[in-house]
Amino acid sequence: MRRPVYFTRSHTGGVAQLVERFGRIEEARGSIPLTSTHGSCFRHLFSMTNQKWQIFASLMVLSLLLVSCENQKSNQKFEGLEIDLPSAMPELELTDTNGRAFNLRADTTGMVRLVYFGFTECPDICPIHLAQLRDVLELPQSPKNVVVLFITVDPERDTPQVLRSYLDRFDSEFVGLSGSKVDLEAAQLAFGALVAAPEYPIEGKYTYGHDGRVFAFAPDDMGYTQYPHPTRQTSWAHDLPLLAQYRKTKL
Amino acid sequence: MRFWCSTLEDPWSWSFRAYPGVWLATLLLVVPYLISQFRKQGQEPGHKKKLTQFLLGSLAFWVASDWPLGLLGASYLAFAHMIQFMLYTLVAAPLLLLGTPEWMATRALQKIRLHRLSCTLSKPVTAGLIFNLMLVLTHSPWAVDTLRSNQFGSFAMDFLWLLCGLLVWLPIISPLPEHRMRSYPGKIVYLFLAMGVVPAIPAGFMTFASFPLYAIYELAPRVHNIGATTDQQLAGLIMKLGGIPIIWGSIVVIMMRWSEQSGKDEINADSCDPQLRVESDQ
Numbered sequence: 001m002r003r004p005v006y007f008t009r010s011h012t013g014g015v016a017q018l019v020e021r022f023g024r025i026e027e028a029r030g031s032i033p034l035t036s037t038h039g040s041c042f043r044h045l046f047s048m049t050n051q052k053w054q055i056f057a058s059l060m061v062l063s064l065l066l067v068s069c070e071n072q073k074s075n076q077k078f079e080g081l082e083i084d085l086p087s088a089m090p091e092l093e094l095t096d097t098n099g100r101a102f103n104l105r106a107d108t109t110g111m112v113r114l115v116y117f118g119f120t121e122c123p124d125i126c127p128i129h130l131a132q133l134r135d136v137l138e139l140p141q142s143p144k145n146v147v148v149l150f151i152t153v154d155p156e157r158d159t160p161q162v163l164r165s166y167l168d169r170f171d172s173e174f175v176g177l178s179g180s181k182v183d184l185e186a187a188q189l190a191f192g193a194l195v196a197a198p199e200y201p202i203e204g205k206y207t208y209g210h211d212g213r214v215f216a217f218a219p220d221d222m223g224y225t226q227y228p229h230p231t232r233q234t235s236w237a238h239d240l241p242l243l244a245q246y247r248k249t250k251l
Numbered sequence: 252m253r254f255w256c257s258t259l260e261d262p263w264s265w266s267f268r269a270y271p272g273v274w275l276a277t278l279l280l281v282v283p284y285l286i287s288q289f290r291k292q293g294q295e296p297g298h299k300k301k302l303t304q305f306l307l308g309s310l311a312f313w314v315a316s317d318w319p320l321g322l323l324g325a326s327y328l329a330f331a332h333m334i335q336f337m338l339y340t341l342v343a344a345p346l347l348l349l350g351t352p353e354w355m356a357t358r359a360l361q362k363i364r365l366h367r368l369s370c371t372l373s374k375p376v377t378a379g380l381i382f383n384l385m386l387v388l389t390h391s392p393w394a395v396d397t398l399r400s401n402q403f404g405s406f407a408m409d410f411l412w413l414l415c416g417l418l419v420w421l422p423i424i425s426p427l428p429e430h431r432m433r434s435y436p437g438k439i440v441y442l443f444l445a446m447g448v449v450p451a452i453p454a455g456f457m458t459f460a461s462f463p464l465y466a467i468y469e470l471a472p473r474v475h476n477i478g479a480t481t482d483q484q485l486a487g488l489i490m491k492l493g494g495i496p497i498i499w500g501s502i503v504v505i506m507m508r509w510s511e512q513s514g515k516d517e518i519n520a521d522s523c524d525p526q527l528r529v530e531s532d533q
Contacts (some may be wrong), residue, residue, distance in 0.1 A: 069357045123262040124472050131473050135480050139461065169476055230470040233479070 044061060070223065077242060079235035080216060080225035089221040090190035094151065094177040097164040102177055104149065105221060112146045112243045113217040114227075117193050119154035119212055120166040125212045125229045130170040133214075136236040142246035144220065148174040151187060153196035153210050155179065191215050218246035255409070256321035257402040262472040263327050265319070272406065273317040280347075281309050287355055295352060305350025311343035316409055325405050328477065329457070329468040329486035332395070336412055337489065340382075341446075341497045344416030348424050356426040373421035373430040375437070382419035385411060390453045390490075392464045399467050419445055423501065435509035438533035439502050446498050450490050457487030 089105045096102040104113070114133065118126035133148055150167060154157035155178050158166075163176035179187070188195045188211070196210035212229040218240070224246065225239065254272035284305055288298075295301075314339035323331035360366040372378060387393055389408055398404030411424060421430045423438055432438050456464065463469035463479040473479075 014457060124260065127473050127476075131476070131478055134468075135478050230466075232469060234464060237462065 034212075039203075042202075057216070078225040078239045080227045080231065080239055081213075082225050083223060086222040086224045087192065089217045089223065090187070092187050092190060094179040094183060094187065097160040097167075097176040097178075099160060102175070108147050108149070110145060110219050112143065112219060112240065113149055114146065115149045115151065115191060115215040115217070116213075117151050117153050117188055117191075119152050119196075119198060119208050119210070120158050121154065121164055121205060121207065122210075123207065127170075129212075129214060129227075129229060129231075130167070130174065132231065132233055132236065133174075134170045136233050136240065137173075139237060141241065142237070143241050145244055146240060149177060150174055151177045151184065153184060153188070153208050154179060155184060216243055218243050220246060222246075253402050254343055255402040255406040256316065256318065256325040257405040258326045258400045258467050258471075260474075263323070263474045265269045267317045268322060270317055270321065271399050272402075273313065276316065277309055277313040280312065281306070284309075284355070285375055287358070288385045289451065298352075301350045301352055303350070304346050308343045308346030308348075311338050311346060312413065315339050315343065321409075323474065325399050326467065327471045327474045329463075329465055329483045330489055332399075332468070333486040333489040333493070336390075336410070339409065339412040340416035340419070341494055344413060345420045345424055347495075348417060348420050348426060351426045353426045353428075360427075370429055371422070371429075372418055373425060375422045375432060375441045375445070378418050379441065381439075382415045382445060383449040385415040386450060387453060392466070396467050397466070416421070423505075435505055435512065438505050442498055442502055442505070446494060450494060454487045454491035457490065459487075 059154070091106075092104045093101050094104065104115070114128060116126075118129070120126075130148075130150070135140055137146060137148075148171070150163070152163060158176075158178060160176070160178065163178060167174040167176045178184070185195055193211035193213065193215070194209075196208045199207050199209050201207070214227040214231070215223055215224045216225050216227060225243070227239075252269060252271065254270065256270055256273070288302065315324075315335045320331055320335060320338075324335040325332070359368075360369055372381065389398075389411060394408070398408045422432045424440055425431050432441060460483065461480075463483050465483070468482060469479040
């Protein structure tokens with residue numbers, strides 16, 4: 001069977017031919033020993049065919065791209081998911097656990113807002129996120145101007161009392177918010193969250209598939225970053241002081 | 252169904268989960284022991300005591316590996332993981348060694364052709380170094396997060412703990428005299444250095460760390476609302492203080508035996524002194 005032509009064509013490139021000649025001359029002079037591995041590697045590298053050169057160049061470009069992406073990542077300010085086009089905090093009004101109207105933007109002016117859509121019967125993500133936030137906010141180095149806004153996606157079961165007692169298990173400062181189904185869907189859409197939908201019941205209890213992200217807004221009302229599940233405490237502890245001061249640095 | 256306890260994403264519940272691998276491992280420990288004891292012609296003195304010790308050691312192994320402690324330690328709570336470690340290395344391992352008769356240990360080691368290797372590894376410096384290296388490695392965040400996330404890794408970690416637990420106790424309570432240290436003060440120093448000093452370092456890291464070290468316990472669904480940091484601090488305290496009763500209890504026992512031995516030696520020396528013998532005759 002005949003081998004493809006490009007396998008038989010060696011040393012066709014101009015550089016490769018020069019290197020080949022250079023190698024032979026140097027070998028003849030004795031400056032490169034005939035058995036030298038360095039010499040053979042050197043020659044091997046520069047005696048590649050055009051196609052090999054193309055592959056080599058492509059790999060180099062790819063590596064450079066990867067390195068630049070890595071650098072870009074290391075230049076990120078936040079450890080959360082940074083948003084290319086920061087969005088403004090939606091101007092919405094919901095009901096808090098005391099039954100009072102709560103304006104998400106106006107009632108939290110000058111604070112870092114961590115907005116999360118969940119429900120009290122959530123078996124996994126919600127309690128983990130809330131416990132993580134409780135632990136991080138208890139740290140002495142954590143900024144004081146942080147408010148956690150927990151917006152329920154299950155208004156039927158999450159009555160104000162249920163919501164309050166659930167949040168008190170984590171931190172009595174966490175704000176629980178509810179509203180009509182329509183208002184809550186509108187709120188999820190306004191934040192760019194996936195709208196929660198009921199799932200098949202597990203052990204007789206129905207659950208909701210909902211967005212697992214915590215939407216973070218700096219005191220300048222802009223959302224620069226989001227935190228999916230799982231986010232480690234070290235990431236929160238890194239980002240919260242930055243978010244808290246973000247307005248100052250921007251001004 | 253899973254073979255061995257490993258990380259789960261489900262919320263913790265007290266509903267029973269079966270781990271056949273754990274039962275199989277416990278049976279592989281107990282059944283050959285009972286068969287060889289049954290086959291042995293003529294009972295040794297202290298046979299019942301040894302049997303009880305071995306069965307208690309196997310019980311500790313089973314409790315540490317199976318649901319609920321095994322699953323809590325592999326998936327949810329760092330302090331449960333630490334209780335497991337303590338049970339394997341400080342309870343199961345010494346009880347299994349104490350319960351093994353000399354003839355059985357000799358036969359077993361000859362069968363698997365590990366007698367010479369066991370003699371090399373049971374040298375106090377080697378055993379102490381291997382145990383502490385294992386302790387530091389298996390408590391590193393990388394090892395815990397990687398190994399606990401799958402059942403084979405989790406099994407390997409538990410197996411390594413038991414194996415190194417057996418190794419570290421060999422110079423003190425091995426059934427074979429060639430493994431045991433002869434000097435009482437040497438035994439005391441060994442116990443203190445090999446099992447009392449190094450564990451305090453990772454324990455200190457866990458107790459005083461500002462953040463949870465292990466991702467699997469930090470991001471696990473919470474059990475009874477125990478926070479990840481509190482859980483880790485508890486784990487550190489267990490590692491630091493949990494071994495004290497066993498290690499210092501063993502040191503006290505060794506000191507008592509040492510003093511008994513010294514008393515016997517003095518009596519023997521006195522009875523050999525001809526002048527004293529003459530005096531006592533008169």
